[in-house]
Amino acid sequence: MRIGVLTGGGDCPGLNAAIRAIVRKGVDLYGHVVIGFRDGWRGVLENQTTELTLESTRGIIHRGGTILGSSRTNPYQDGQDGAPRVRDNMQSLHLDGLIAIGGEDTLGVANKLSEAGVNVIGLPKTIDNDLGGTDMTFGFDTAVQVATDAIDRLHTTAESHHRVLILEVMGRHAGWIALWSGLAGGADVILIPEKPFDIDEVCAAIQHRHETKGRYASIVVVAEGATPKAGTLSVLGSGEVDAFGHARLGGIGDALAREIESRTGYETRAIVLGHVQRGGTPTAFDRVLSTRFGVAAIDSVHDGAFGQMVALRCGKVVRVPLRDATDELKLVDEELYDVARVFFG
Ligand code: F6P
Numbered sequence: 001m002r003i004g005v006l007t008g009g010g011d012c013p014g015l016n017a018a019i020r021a022i023v024r025k026g027v028d029l030y031g032h033v034v035i036g037f038r039d040g041w042r043g044v045l046e047n048q049t050t051e052l053t054l055e056s057t058r059g060i061i062h063r064g065g066t067i068l069g070s071s072r073t074n075p076y077q078d079g080q081d082g083a084p085r086v087r088d089n090m091q092s093l094h095l096d097g098l099i100a101i102g103g104e105d106t107l108g109v110a111n112k113l114s115e116a117g118v119n120v121i122g123l124p125k126t127i128d129n130d131l132g133g134t135d136m137t138f139g140f141d142t143a144v145q146v147a148t149d150a151i152d153r154l155h156t157t158a159e160s161h162h163r164v165l166i167l168e169v170m171g172r173h174a175g176w177i178a179l180w181s182g183l184a185g186g187a188d189v190i191l192i193p194e195k196p197f198d199i200d201e202v203c204a205a206i207q208h209r210h211e212t213k214g215r216y217a218s219i220v221v222v223a224e225g226a227t228p229k230a231g232t233l234s235v236l237g238s239g240e241v242d243a244f245g246h247a248r249l250g251g252i253g254d255a256l257a258r259e260i261e262s263r264t265g266y267e268t269r270a271i272v273l274g275h276v277q278r279g280g281t282p283t284a285f286d287r288v289l290s291t292r293f294g295v296a297a298i299d300s301v302h303d304g305a306f307g308q309m310v311a312l313r314c315g316k317v318v319r320v321p322l323r324d325a326t327d328e329l330k331l332v333d334e335e336l337y338d339v340a341r342v343f344f345g
Contacts, residue, residue, distance in 0.1 A: 002032065004035050013142040013279075016067055017294065020057045021294025036049060097121065111325065128170065131326075132327050138289040142282050146277045165218070167271050170274070175192020178191065178222065193225035197227075197229065226252055292312075296319070
């Protein structure tokens with residue numbers, strides 16, 4: 001068989017481990033040819049390819065990012081139908097199938113193409129961990145570890161200056177990174193999109209620490225997609241949207257810092273972790289999960305099980321319908337948030 005591979009959307013640690021696994025089993029054990037497309041769906045639309053060999057994918061398991069490059073190109077942007085161009089390019093390359101490695105946007109495209117008759121297998125990735133159909137995505141564990149390390153460091157400087165420090169983390173419209181890293185890092189307040197916040201309550205929790213516990217340093221972890229309850233605080237967005245219509249997030253941390261300092265009088269600073277949580281080497285957990293997904297994806301192509309996505313369910317790697325990936329956003333579970341609340345204030 002001849003199989004195409006692409007990595008789309010935001011990059012994350014573990015992508016190269018997945019590519020390496022696809023090639024190692026696909027070429028070495030199945031004898032297939034694996035063709036990489038450059039920069040996500042853009043490479044498929046423009047026929048930008050590079051053959052992926054055992055040699056070209058050796059020694060990359062620990063490397064962050066993606067050797068193929070990525071983009072947020074959308075073959076269905078503005079109502080256009082990219083399926084014919086994708087199909088034609090796959091035929092010109094004599095490809096029997098395509099493995100799309102991506103998050104909700106990339107796999108949403110994969111699902112549309114699959115419904116149009118294109119042979120596609122989905123391989124889920126995102127630091128946001130917000131994909132339905134799978135218990136976890138790789139990239140998430142690394143992002144949580146990077147954010148937790150940052151929180152550990154913020155504690156010492158907050159205590160030295162008796163300050164309130166606010167760490168803004170990624171996660172788009174789900175609070176997984178904020179909740180896990182906030183819990184792991186011992187944050188005093190955690191704000192997530194799933195729970196619109198009241199700025200008065202946030203300030204009261206911080207003041208409670210200062211006035212009744214003699215704790216004059218506080219750490220607030222806020223997800224970039226967190227929002228204030230209606231009418232409690234105005235936060236201006238950038239107004240920019242990407243090719244899939246996602247608003248460009250960011251800025252909630254600074255808005256919170258200004259508001260908390262002006263209301264409480266406590267010195268407050270905001271830190272935006274940004275793309276630091278998406279860069280660098282994957283944790284061992286993410287290397288193992290992405291390798292498992294890569295092997296399962298090439299097995300699925302070998303079996304002709306197109307229109308599926310590999311997924312983690314109760315510790316096992318299984319195949320689920322591609323549409324499960326994008327049916328609905330996977331939001332944080334209430335039970336974990338309730339655990340985190342024990343340590344607020
Ligand atoms: O989806 C992953 C992600 O890192 C989100 O958490 C974040 O909002 C977005 O990508 C940032 O996108 P970009 O790197 O295109 O600015």
